Amino acid sequence: MTTAAFFLTDFWNDQLVAHDRQWVFLVLVGFLGSFGFIRLSTRLMRSPKVPWWPGSIVSDGGVHVHHLVFGIVLMMLAGTISFAGFATSPIYEICAALFGVGIGLTIDEFALWVYLDDVYWAKEGRSSVDATVIAVGLMGLVLLGVRPFDIASDTAADLIFSVVVILIAVAVIGICIAKQRIWHGLIGIYLLPVAIYAASRLGKPGSPWARRYYGERHPSKQQRAEARFRPDRRTEHLKEGFRDLVGGSTEEIYVAKVERHGGGEGA
DSSP states (O other), X not given: OHHHHHHHHHIIIIIIGGGTOHHHHHHHHHHHHHHHHHHHHXXXXXXXXXXXXXXXXXXXXXXXXXXXXXXXXXXXXXXXXXXXXXXXXXXXXXXXXXXXXXXXXXXXXXXXXXXXXXXXXXXXXXXXXXXXXXXXXXXXXXXXXXXXXXXXOXXXXXXXXXXXXXXXXXXXXXXXXXXXXHHHHHHHTTXXXXXXHHHTSOOOTTSHHHHHHSTTTXXXXXXXXXXXXXXXXXXXXXXXXXXXXXXXXXHHHHHHHHHHTTTOOOO
C-alpha cells in the first residue's frame, strides 16, 4: 500500500505536475470513469438478470431524460467555474475531473447528436463507441505532450513555411475524412504521415469522395472500393467484436440472444 502511494505521488508530481498535464489527466480519468460506468449501467438496465438495477430517468410528462443532458450541465458548470478566474487548487482539479465526467456522459450518446434520434441500441448507435475510442486516443496524445502543429515565427520565411505546412496538413486530413477514413484523419492531426497514407488510398464506397469521384465517373475505382471495403472483411468483424465488448450488442441481436437462452443472457 505504501509503495503504491509513493508511486502515485511520484507519478503525479514528476510526470504530471512538472509538465502541467495534471488537468488533462484528470479530464481523461473522469471521462473514462463516467463512460465506463454509464455503459455498464445501461447494459444492466436491459439485462433480465439484474431486474433490481435502477432504470432510466423519466419526467412526470413521460419524457426520457438522456444522460447527455447531465453531461452537458456538468461541462457548463465546470467550464464556467474554471474560466471564471477564481478557481484555485483543489477546485480547479475538481472542475477538470467533473468536466471529464461530463464528456463521458455526453459522448456516450454521440449517435444522438448525429441522428437526432434515440439510436442507442441500434446499429447507428455504435458510432458512439467509435467516437469514444477516437476521443480517448486524441486526449492520450495530448497527455503525452504531442503537439499537432508547431508554428515557427522567428522570421517571416519561417512563419510562411509553417502556415503552408499547416494548410497542406488540413487539406490532407480533409481528404481522409471525405474518404471516410476517419481514424486515419484524426490520428493524422498528430501524426501527419498516417493521414498522407490514407489520403493516397481508396475511399470507402459510400463516402462523399466516392460519390464525387468514383461511381459513373470512375466505375473501376468504385468496384475496387466495394471489393476493398466489403462488409464481411476480417477487420470489420474485429471492429464489430470490439463494439460488442465495449458497448454491447444491438437491440436486434440482443433480443435474439435472450429469446434463444430463455431470458438468461447478459447485456
